[in-house]
Amino acid sequence: MIGFFLKYLTGFAKIEVSSGINTRLLNLMKNRKIDVWGISENPDTCTFFINRKDINELEKIAEKADVEYKIQKEYGLPVNIKKNKKRFSLLIGIIIFGILIYMESLFIWNISIAGEDDYTKDEILQALSDMDISYGSYKKEIDTVELERLLREHFSELAWISCSIRGTSLYIDVKETLDVFTDTSLTVPSNIIAVKDCSIYSIVTSEGTPVAKIGDDVKKGDILVSGTVNLYDDNAEIMDTHYVPAKAEIKGITETIYDEEFSLTYYKKEYSGNNKTDYTFSIFGYEFKPYNAKVQYDLYDTVTDENRVHIGDSFYMPFGFIKNSFREYSLVMAEYSEDEAVQIAGDRLNTYICELQEKGVQILENNVKISVVDGKCIAKGKIRTLENIGISKEFDIRKEDSVVE
Amino acid sequence: MKSLFSNSCIYDNPQICPDVNRNSTKVTIHGNKCILIENFRCVLNVSKEEVTIKAKKYMISITGRSLTIDYYTSYEIKISGTILKVEYIDI
Structure with missing residues (x-):
């Protein structure tokens, strides 16, 4: 197999000799170190294979041995390259394309x-x-x-x-x-402080000295659990002080004021159906626009849709195109009915509450009232919530020492 | 010191195979279908029934049926077919 591959690389030829097997020719070829294989004898002729590089030598030998020969066919890579010389540029293109793909795969696109x-x-x-x-x-x-x-x-x-x-x-x-309340990665001495004004609902301390008690009203920034742990002797005097990263789960009841209003009259977009589109091409972060769409609309929306060329989900190319669509519209004055307005305000309030709940906040009481007054829809009231209110804050031990002294 | 596997001493001169320095002809026969001859001089006669090869000090005559030369290089020749007789003839 390797032998055939090497022969294919250098190229070989099938030679037809007009006489039968000529021993003189064979011996001359042996002396000139020309390899011969695949000898087959026909009634009038004899064919065999030799390496392409030996064809010139064969010409001299054939004259000496008084034999007529012809090259029946040539095989191998050099022959194929010669045959596909016109397609050589295509091959070069494929190789360059492969190299470029490899090079671009080295970067983030x-x-x-x-x-x-x-x-x-x-x-x-x-x-x-x-x-x-x-x-x-x-x-x-x-x-x-x-x-x-x-x-x-x-x-x-x-x-x-x-x-x-x-x-x-x-x-x-x-x-x-x-959220940050679950962060227990802090290893330096720290206190737990309140993030907002609230009333303490529960406090479970795993490390540190609790300062606040259940039912206490605390202000934003007050220390709830101290990272300073004092050790007392029998006379209730401080024997030693340790500084630890305070860890505790503290829940507080807070009141949030919800206030939102909007007018019943509003401008509504009415699309005329006239669209214009143009394209921007981007390559290696540079953008160029072959033509600009002439947008003569007074009011229009611009929708930009960026498409990057990619193979699969993660192999992105450094080129793509951006489609810009311009949609004409006109503004028309419209008015919500009272029911519609209440519905919209209710939806917005629900979205706000859902966002709070996603952050782990429990809603205890919702006193928000929605009313329509003087052409305005007003949603106003207090929301009582139960949430984590403690956050770790590092402290300087030297300052703490001076406070203790 | 004697080697475990032979009677010769390991300090003896190594015995080089005689065909390595091309002094003698090496003939390898596989069954009766194929014969390989190395270090020969030239081919004297080729036919389907007989191939005669000249070595350094003798001739090798191979008789058989449908004999063909598979390949023929400067140091080796391979003949296949049905071999009936291999004869060494003094020159």
């Missing part, structure tokens, strides 16, 4: 962010850009573990961040619903 809620995608992208990570960054220079740490430092309220690179995509998954 898509950043996918999922799970963000309070923080926007643009904020996270901006933070990444400050860390020199953007479209076109070299993949090997991105340390995902380090990136997770930097993002966690930058967005302190993110509970969980996961960064991974697949194909040419950088995936960033964040979680904001796991």
